[in-house]
Amino acid sequence: MHELSIAIDIVDIATREAAKENATKINKVDIEVGTLSGVVIEALETAMTEAIRDTMLEGSHISIHEIPAMARCKVCRHEFKIDDWLALCPECGSPENEVIQGRELRLKTLEVT
């Protein structure tokens, strides 16, 4: 399962970051997932509960935030929300745009003790 390997990576990164601060426990983790990242949030939530077992993250509060995808039109510079990779600019109708947000999959904040 794709999401489980992502969850394991997140746990890995969080554990390493916490170790750098000599923490013994991770209390809270915020994860940002873009709507174009290819990650299914519900599946990632389920995978996280598996991945944190017997780690420093066990019992911590895990929040997964969805980041809406945005694109910027290369013709008129208009910025708009998109649902998939093929989107037309609502202002000028151009198909030429660049995705400026929505591909992210990152650990945003980490609270440790």
Ligand SMILES: [Zn+2]
């Ligand atoms: Zn445009």
